[in-house]
Every structure is written in C-alpha cells, then in structure tokens.
Amino acid sequence: MRAPVDQPTIDQPTIDRTTIDRIDAWWRAANYLSIGQIYLLANPLLREPLTRDHVKPRLLGHWGTTPGLNFLYAHLNRAIQQRKQSTVYIAGPGHGGPGMVANAWLDGTYSEVYPDIDRSEAGIGRLFRQFSFPGGIPSHASPDTPGSMHEGGELGYALSHAYGAAFDNPDLLVACVIGDGEAETGPLATAWHGNKFLNPRQDGVVLPILHLNGYKIANPTVLARIPEDELLALMRGYGHEPFLVSGGFDGEDPKAVHARFAAVLDEVLDRIAAIKAAAAAGDESRPNWPMIILRTPKGWTCPAEIDGKPVENTWRAHQVPLASARDTEAHLRVLDDWMRSYRPEELFDESGAPFPEVIALAPEGELRMSANPVANGGLRRDLSLPDFRQTAVEVDPAARGALQLESTAVLGHWLADVIRHNPADFRIFGPDETASNRLAPAIYEATAKQWNAEVVSVDENLAPTGRVMEVLSEHQCQGWLEGYLLSGRHGLFNTYEAFVHIVDSMFNQHAKWLEACRRIPWRQPIASLNYLLSSHVWRQDHNGFSHQDPGFLDVAVNKSAEIVRVYLPFDANTLLSTYDHCLRSVDYVNVVAAGKQPAPQWLTMDEAIEHCTRGVGVFPWAGSEVEGREPDVVLAAAGDVPTLEVLAAAAILRERLPTLAVRVVNVVDLMRLQSEDQHPHGLPDAEYDAIFTTDKPVIFAFHGYPALIHRLTYKRAGHDQLHVHGFQERGTTTTPFDMVMLNDLDRYRLAIAVLDRVPGLAAANPEFRQELEDARTRARDYTREHGEDIPEVADWRWPVRS
Amino acid sequence: MRAPVDQPTIDQPTIDRTTIDRIDAWWRAANYLSIGQIYLLANPLLREPLTRDHVKPRLLGHWGTTPGLNFLYAHLNRAIQQRKQSTVYIAGPGHGGPGMVANAWLDGTYSEVYPDIDRSEAGIGRLFRQFSFPGGIPSHASPDTPGSMHEGGELGYALSHAYGAAFDNPDLLVACVIGDGEAETGPLATAWHGNKFLNPRQDGVVLPILHLNGYKIANPTVLARIPEDELLALMRGYGHEPFLVSGGFDGEDPKAVHARFAAVLDEVLDRIAAIKAAAAAGDESRPNWPMIILRTPKGWTCPAEIDGKPVENTWRAHQVPLASARDTEAHLRVLDDWMRSYRPEELFDESGAPFPEVIALAPEGELRMSANPVANGGLRRDLSLPDFRQTAVEVDPAARGALQLESTAVLGHWLADVIRHNPADFRIFGPDETASNRLAPAIYEATAKQWNAEVVSVDENLAPTGRVMEVLSEHQCQGWLEGYLLSGRHGLFNTYEAFVHIVDSMFNQHAKWLEACRRIPWRQPIASLNYLLSSHVWRQDHNGFSHQDPGFLDVAVNKSAEIVRVYLPFDANTLLSTYDHCLRSVDYVNVVAAGKQPAPQWLTMDEAIEHCTRGVGVFPWAGSEVEGREPDVVLAAAGDVPTLEVLAAAAILRERLPTLAVRVVNVVDLMRLQSEDQHPHGLPDAEYDAIFTTDKPVIFAFHGYPALIHRLTYKRAGHDQLHVHGFQERGTTTTPFDMVMLNDLDRYRLAIAVLDRVPGLAAANPEFRQELEDARTRARDYTREHGEDIPEVADWRWPVRS
16 A cells, blocks of 8 residues: 655645535545446435345446545546636546446436436436446446537547547636556547647647546556656656655545645646736746646545455455445445445435435536537537639539649648638647648648647648647647547548558547437537548658558448548549538548649549539540440549549540540449438438449459458349459559559559450450550550659559650 | 757766777768668769769658667667677667668678678669669668567557567567657557566566667657656666666767667666576566667757857667658768768778778677577577367267357467467457456466556466466467467457457558568568457447447558458357467468357357358258258358358348248358458469359358448459348347347348348248348347346247247
C-alpha cells in the first residue's frame, strides 16, 4: 500500500464542513447506485434482507475506476454551482459506465430523457436492472448516457476528444479524466501536446485530471510506479503545471481527502480564470495550464479483503470484486455489508428520491454536466455553404481531358470560402499534409494554422488562431475532429490514404457511436465525419510501397450501411459536388478518396452535379454504343486513375474497333453498387441491370483492392461476368504509369481484357491484340529506361495514336 | 534561425584533430552520395561539367533529414571502432533512405550484397541511378538496405523496434534516431516508457537520439518549439538523463559541432558502460539511461537560399530542395555548386573508391552497423518446441462436446513449456490482457512479467526479468514484437480481437516488409509474426458493442497471399496444433482467433492434427450423410462459436429430419477456401468441390463479417449457393446466446436456413420450421427476462430436446 504523499502547498480549506458533507453524500449515493447497477436485479434500496435472488446471474461491469469518477463528478458539481462554469465531463476510464449513469440520474437528467427510470424506488430498480442486461444499456459510458460525448470502450482518446470539444468554445471548461491505464496508450501519450494548439482567448479550457488508481486489469500502471519527481517532470515537460492530491489510503477518512481536493480544485480554477482574463485582455501566448494528478486506491471504498486476499487498492478491484455474490452466502453478506456501508437510508427518501441535501450542491439546468448541450451535439447549426459552382472548373465538352488540374487544389479554393463563411465552427485537420494534399495555398488565403508554440521568422501561415489544425499524429487529427463534431461543429480530416489505417480503430469506434445514436432520439444529430484521402495509392511518387494501401475502404464498409458512405470523385467538379454534399450531411462517415496530382478534367459542373446526384452513370461521350441495343461490353471505373485508364482504353477501342459497342460507366458513390436491401444508397436491381447489363462482360477498373467491388456486387445478376482490375499489392517508388502496369490497371491491359472477355473478339483481332501487348511492352521499357512516363501521357490515347 | 543553445557541461574534447577530419570526411562523403542518389542519372563524380541530361527527370526522395542521419552514423562509427561495441542503427526518419544507403556503401556492405554496385565510379553511377527509379530501390530505408531493420515509410515505431531488438541481446547497443516529426506520433510518444521494461543486465541498451531539425513537410515540430526546460523536463519525466548538443546554425563550422558531439557521445557511452557494469554486478534496478538531443538545421549543408527563399533550416529542405534542377540553368548551377561543396575530389580516388582516410574510422566486419547480423535476422535459431500432444485435452469421441474448457488456457500450458525450453529467445506480448486471455495462470508458473518500475507487496508475477511483456499499448506490443522478430527471435502478440485494429497500419507495414524481403536473398528468414486474437467478438460479455469487431481478418487478407495465414481453431486441440505450426514457420503473419471462455471440446488430438494439417474437412460424426451419394446440404463453420452452433443445428436436424443428408464441414485454415492460384494454401478446385459440392446449398457459419467468405470463395463453382451467416455489426453487452441470435448465427436460424435453402424442405415440414422459430423466440425471451443463457446451453441440442 502506498502512503499519502506530500501535498502541494495548497492546504488552506476552501469549503466548510456542510459542503464537505454534501460532497460526500453525493459521492456515497453515486457509489451506491453504481454498485447496485453491477449487482442487483431487485431490492434496489435494500429495504428487505438481501437474498441471492436479488443478485444478477451474470455480474458484468467495472467497479475499479468508478469511485474515482464519482469523486471527481461530485467535486466538479460543487465548483460549477459556485462559479456557474459551463463544464463538460470526459470520462477517459469509460469502463466506469455505472458511475456516469449514476451521476446523470442524481442530476435528474437521466429521468428526463428516460422517464421510465424516474427518481423512485421502482425507477432505481429499473436503473439497476437495465445495466449490462439484454435489451438494456452497455457497461461503458456510451451514447445512451446523457452528458457523455466519449465512448468508454477503447482507451486512448479522452484528451484528444477534450481538446476537440474546447476548440471554438471559449467559455467552456472540459474536465478530462484520464486513467493511468489509458495514459499508457500512444494516442493519449501525445495528446498532452494539444496545449500547443489551443488559443486561450478563442478556445475553451481543457483541465486534464490524471487519475492514478494504480492498476489495470492485471498489472500496475507505469505512471503510478515511477518516482514522483519523474511524474511531475513529465507533466511539466508536457507544458502543464501539475497539482497532486493523494488520499484514501490506509483507511484515511474520505472527508479529509474532500477538503484537500476541493482546495486544489479551487486553486486550479482560480488560475484558469486568471489565464482567461489575461487572454481576454490580449495575451494569447501559451500559458502553463494547470492540471491535476489524483492518486486514490483502485476500487476505493470496496471491501479491503475478500477471501483473505486484498481487493481494494489492487487490480482485483478492476471489474466485479465479488464475482460470486450470488453463489455463496458469505459473499452475499460481503455485498450486503459493502452496499450498506454507504448508508442508503441517509441518501434516498421513502419514495426512492435522493434527499435534498444529497443533491444540494448540484448545478441546475444546462450547467449540469449530464445536460450540457455541448456533450449532446446540441450546438450544431448547418454550415453556411458558398455556392461550389462558383469554383467550378471550365470543361469544354469538345475537349474533355485536355485541361489538367490538381483536383484537391480546386477543392481548396472552395474550402477557403467555406472557412470565410463559417469563421467559428468549421476546421480542417491534417497530419502535416494539408499543403502536400494541395488544399494549400488557397486555404491559407482564408486562414492560418493554429499554433501556440514558438514562431520564428521563416514560418508561414502559423498563427494563434486559425482554422487548420496540423500535428504529425493521425490519432490527434481524428480525435480532435471527433471531439469537435461530437460537440456540434463541422470539419474534415485530410490525410494520406495509406496512413488513414492508423485510425482504423478510431473510425470503428466512431461509426459504432453513430450507429448506437440512431436508437437515441434525445441526442441531436452531429455533422458527418468527413475524410479526404489524398496522396493515394496510385500517386505515391515520393514514397513507394509503404505508402500504397487503399484498404481503408474495406474497413469502412464493414460498418453499418446506415452510417458509411464512400465516394470516389474523379475530377475537380465531381470532387466539389461530392464535398458540398458531405458537408451538408449529418450522422454519417463520408470517405472520399481523390488525387492531388495534376490530372485531366472530364465533366462540366452541371454534368458533375447530375452524375454525383445519381452516384453512377453512363458516359455516352466516351463509349461507342448503338442507340437501342445493349452494348457488347461495359467498361466501368471508380476512382480518378481508373477513370483515366478506362477512358483511354475506350478511346483506343473506339478508334480501332468502331463496330464494337462499348459502354463506359463511372461510379462515384460506391454504395450504389450494393443492393437496395443492403444499403440505403443501393441501386434497385432494375436500374443496376439497365446500366451494367445482366450478361455482358463488365471490365471494372477500381481504385482499391478488387475484392471490394466483388463484395458490393455479390448479389447482382451479372456478377459472374464482372472482372475487376485494381490494386494487387504490387508497388514501389516508380513512375505513375509503371504503377498501373504493375497492377494490370493500365489502358492496354483493360483493352486486352475487353478483347479476351467479349466472345470471339480476340480471335477475330489477333494483330490488334498483339499491338496492345507491344504498346504495353514499349511503355514499360521506356519507363524503366528513362524513369519517366512518356511525355504524351497527357494525351490519353498515347501512344497508340502515334 | 535559432542560435546555438547552452551546452551541457561536457566540454572537454575527447577526439583529436585528425579524428575530427575523418568524421567530417565520412560525413561529406555520405552527404555527397545521398544527394547524388536523389539528383543524378550520370556523371556521378562530377568529373565532367554537369549538364541537365545528367539530372534525373523525376526528382524523388527526402534530403532534409539525411545530413543528420549521416552525421550520427559517422560519429557512431568512430565510437564503435574505438569500443568494439556491437551496434544497430535504427533510422526513425527512414525517409532519409539515401543516407542509409550511402553509409552502407561506404561501409562496404552494400557492394558485398549487391556486387554490381561496387566501389567504383561505375558502381556509384549505378548506386545513384537505382534510387527511386523503376526497377531500382525505394526512397526510404527499406529491406533492400543492409543494416536496416526498420522500414522508414510510416512514422512512429522506431523506438518500439529499438526496444524489441534490445530485449535478450545483453551486449547490443541500439542507437535509435528519432525525428522530431515522428516524435509527435502517439506510438512514439509512449515508446519512451520502454525503459521501464528493460533489464540492464539481461537486455541490451537503447540509446535514443532525438534529432531536432525543426521541421516536418510543411510545419515546424512541436518539440523544437517548446522551451528547453520543458523539453528537458519531458525527457526526465520519461526516465532519461538528457544530453543536448546544438550546432550548425548561422554557418557554424561543422568541425566544432563534431568535437562537441563526440565529447557528449563518449560521456554517454561511458555512463552506459558504468550502468552495465553495475548491472553485471547485480544491480538490476532501473537506471536513468542517458539519451541525446541533437539540434541541427534541417537539410544542413544544402544551399542557404534558392530563388531568394531560405531553404536550409526550413521546411523547404524536407524533400528535394531543388525540384527544378533539370529545367533551368541557374538551378543546375546551384546543384553543381552544392555537390562540389563536399569536395568529392578529396573523397573518392581515381577509380571511384573512397580514399582510405575517408573510411578510416569505420569498424570492420560485423561491427559495421550495416553488417550487424542483428539487423538482418541473422540471430534466428529454430525454437525448441515441446511436444504439444503432451498438453492435449482428452476428448471422448462418444461424448464430444461434453467436456468444457478454456482453449486458450490449455494453450497457456503449452506456451509455458515453450518458455521453459527457450529461455532466451521467445517472449509473449500483450496489452494487459495475457491473464484476461487465459494464458495465465499457467504461463506464470514458467515465467514472470518483465517490469522494472516500482514493485509493491500486493503485486504478483512481476520481476526484473520475464518472458511476458505487458503494457497498455497495442502499438508497443506490436512494435516490440516486430523488433524482437526482426532481430531474429520468436514470439506472439495476444490481444483482444476488436482492438488489434489499433495496429492495422503496423501490420500492413510489417506484411509489406516481409513481402519485399522475398526478393532479397541475403536477408535471413525471420520468425513469423503470430497473433492470438482472443476475447473475440462473440464473447465480449463485460464490454459490449465497442469491443465487438472481427474485421482484422479482412485487413489481413488484403496483403500478399505469400505472407498472410488466417486460422480459426475451434477447440483446445486444434488451437495447440495450429500454434505449434505457427511457431515453426518463418516469414509469415499468422492470424489466429480463438475463444477464451469455457467451451465444448470436440476433437481428439490425433483428429485435430489431421484436421489442421488439411485445414478443412468433413466431420462424419456430426452429419447425416449417406455413403456414396452427395449430401442434400452442407453446414460449414469457421470459428469456435460458429462451430458450436453448426454442430447444434446438425444435431437438431439429425434428430428431427433423419432422412436429410447433412454434411458438416469445418474450416480451420481460412486460406484453404481460396483458389490455388490465389493463395499457396488454396484447395484445388476438385478437392473444394468434393467437400462443398458444386450445386448443393452451403450454409456457412462464420466467425467474422460474412463478406470475407464470399470473397475467398468467389471463384468457386458453387458460390451462388453459398449463404454465409456471420457478424452483422449488431451487438451490445448481452448474453452469449443473445449475441448469436442478434446476428442470425444461432443454431435455430441455421437449421431454418437449411429448411429454406433445400428445395421443398420447408414446405414439407411447416410444423418443424415453426417449432424452430418458437424455440428461438423462447430462447430470446428467456435471455431478455433473466439475463442469462438457459443453463442447459452446455448441451448443444438445447432446448429442442426437452
């Protein structure tokens, strides 16, 4: 056991005896209600003798972190009431779900959104029963919990979410509890540096509270087992002024800990107020924001020993300390004693409602942390979106493809306008790639990168306030954006396609959050999570194989069809139209992959809008169809490079096999390929068949791994005739055209596939087929010899024409 | 521009003038060779006037970090030669690939493994040409680079790899260069804590060298822009003693920086030697290992300005400072002047070989960092594997399924034996889940968890040396294991199935590394990367929806079929047989998913070995086939829970429709489902058809997302008749049986699917079909009401039998 350590110098009491009693009463009530959720099916207030039948048959949940979460909630309540400080509570140790639910119930919010769970004995009974029970609520802080904007399942993102919520919320305090287990994760370990990206005037305040309870599931935690001087140095190294409170060990009276903690909390909030005042007066420099380290026993107030083994203050308190409460009489008695140790008779009146003194220190209305609209998406307003048609690229239908532009750079112009129109609730996040992805320079005509560390003379586009957030951590970008969206604002995350896999698991969690929210009417919709994946697999000119991976699309479509949208715009105008749609949507994840390199522009703005609205369509100008009859073959594409290669292949075939009826199809909205019953965007079978035919060969050139197209079209009539060319995990640092050749996605290979798949065609045209093979060999030899594409690649018929 | 900062107290020169000159000569030579790789196609030693035709048409690569990497390499060489210290060099900023190649060439190793790239002018010409050129080598430090055991593509894992290499290598020094860009990533930010898991006696030494060059692609770095006291506090908080060297700013003579750095390096190596001596004498406590912070200008020694804009010491030096060297005469002159500033005529003799003074300070043989066998897998010996049959579970073929055991716990017994047999080159890694995944308690009878932070009296199984590595960071577990494998040892990573997505991108990079190694004969094979995914989607009793995700299998199969293996053993004996196979294999990634909950045991050990050897097979004892004719329907399963449900469904059908010929198939090796031409494990079509038939309905119960089975069987004859039941992204905290019902994977739904898919069967048996629906409803009602599975669930025919 660890003895209380030296306290910081704040030792003057700031609250009186009555306030301490009230904090303690809230804490006991929250603890009691937490344990009840884990253990009890009936007899919630122990008004009859506890029997085994009152105990749940499967004991699920996590007690260990809960008393600490409840302790902090009680203390924050007191301070909020006193200071009228709008506050959001992020529970990093979200496994302490029963605690968050208990506090929301004590707040009254829980009964407001779930009237059935009222403040009565019966309501408490239902509160207990539903926890981790079929048809009830999950064991972690989840969307079901009012005031929770942070899923407590996977660990690591609490502090990133906290910063995301604080950006552009100047009057908000985000109290972020970080467990010492979570603190070992990589994303959390770097999230501390968020304070270099926070403006003390324009943004809110993040108060990190590192809760050291010493143990994870089966191990001590690193930060609880390093010398205190190292721990304090670490926090100072992260740019914080740390305040340490330790207590509750060796039977210390909790009321003494309440007094110490309240004094530290008041000191910390006073310092924050001083920093905010200085910032309001114009000092935007980075302050040493205070933070708190709270060291308490794991499972504080649970039985010290069970069956002769220490439990409180050990890892044995992590989940359910009494796993066999139902099975032995002795354990049942331990549970009974434990629950009665909180003196429920002093906490709940005859009806089951908390006594007024118990909830006297709670704030009211939206000052309740469980009712703060920030945590429930309630701040969201629609963006004011400038007309993207004004940014359109002029495409001459008589010379499609002649104009070469960087599509993402065009999008950058429009996004700069979006920023101008929405100066306070739209941000762009990126891991040092916003310029590389070509949103710059346009974007920096409208805004800067927010940066609150040192600036030197050669720096460009850095400022204490700005709409672009850049740090070399995909985890931070995603986590900040999630926090920003969950608290009701808008944004996008631009990143290299391959490395979005770094946040696969974060995407999964966010998609699950959105999916769960569909069942929760009182939660406000939030803006969609928008990805812009650029520097994609086909154009990793500087980087090679390690940067070539289009597999995030596969990860994305595993999640609920109600949530996930995947778009592959192939030129600037389709990208503009797509992104306008994405920024208007709510409660989705929109995955958009688009190239940043100069590339041919194909559609006029009107055509692009029409095409994107349909999501999939035929390009009559590219094919060689005959009015009134089905084509001989369909050449389909999804993605910018595949579209270029398909259009080139179609041009070759038009020129050399003019009687072959080739239909060219393009898919922008990938989900259109699925059936109606699989995805809301799914094309009805009749429409799909009308486009792709039911029996003609379809040569499909795809941006990603081919299997995804097969997966999406699995239930379609013609799927046996579908032949997909895509990334085959073959890559290196080489020329763009060598890349498509390596993966059989090039125009020649596609044209050869048409010859081979249309019955009789190859046999009828052996010389032409050989000519295509020869052209391919020539191209490969040229690129290997000279290290460049043939210059005429800009002409997409090259080099067959010559 | 940043002025040189205060130096630490080490200011006594430790090297003489001649040594400084030699360090500088190596450094200039490496810098020259790096620039040559990026820019030149011909005229490598500038022995004729430089013309545009000598310059590559596409300039690719990264100069910015390279001079720093070369500087450190030169200094380490000097120290290694002096101290005969076996050293591996991890280049965190692996984008500096040309530097690593240049140093390996100067070492002589490059010419040894690539005789064509000899130490001649022509060899240098080929060295230059191949870089980032079609058919050549990638732009990053890669498997092609001798001495590199760390792919320099994705950032974040350098320090984790360094610790992995140091474990169980007591005489090794791992010099790990960490870029200040990479330092912003989450995985790197927590990797510093690796020093709490390193034993100073039994393990090697990691020397982190944080290289602050101040800039990323387009931004300054956080750690370069915080006050020095914060930076030093951060390093002290991480448990290090930091030594800072700053130099090269404002035109400072590099030789002065050489002198300062050499003195610091000597001091640091002396301290390390003292720590190692103390450890050898028995002091295994955690020391404050020294580390170095080196602050130099980005792109140091490149042109200070180009076109009037500052380049050296700005982000403009990140990639190719002179992107248009070929296009304008003025830029060509800048390149010419820049390259000649290294005085190549003093570095390379008439033949093109480096002058003896240039390479005089380099160590020889395996002391060359580029030739250290640790970096090339050369330490690997086969494991001594105990006979897993000794650990077999006794299954009575007359009462299959009667015995219930935790399969991973049985594996734990065998792994304990593996540890006993291999005390120095096998480790188990896990994010605080090794006990939760049930490898404990058996594993801790053989070993402990290695832990070098504080230990208190209630701790169990923690020790300064141990074979189990636990930290709550999947990134660390994976990174440590990768480093351990890449340096020639063996291990496995056990983790919760859902959260292995946290390391999706690391898996991708490792799989790409292995794929690239297939082309490189001089690299030694390394042990396979073995995953044990437990606490899987179907049994997340404590956690719910956030912990339910079987999608890693989809990520895995996107990578090269030559590398990836996926196994779904469904009981203890199949798990034992599978893992024995995995631990014998090399150069693969083996993904094994297996449950940890008590579950029925099905196969005898002999049957398990035979079944696992085949990878897929029919269970005659479970079906109701008639000798000599095809079955009416195939019930197939992959995974433990699906196998249970399929066997239960088959039992129901056997009992109630005895004339229906049901074949029961189980798939352990998922890759068997693919065609022979898609995967080396793929079943020949004839064998597949013999098992699955070509036209009978196949009801396939799958552990993961159903699309994966469709994907793998896409080219099979009967795939239109394949109906897959798997995880449909429906979950919460509920009972195990409710989980399978929610996802249509339960025995009743499978039996109903058989009725519905076998022509005429449902119509002929309407009452039975209704009975199945009713049983399903009963089960759901029971589980919702009582919060438990029906106790008789252990009998897999339940509750139809009653």
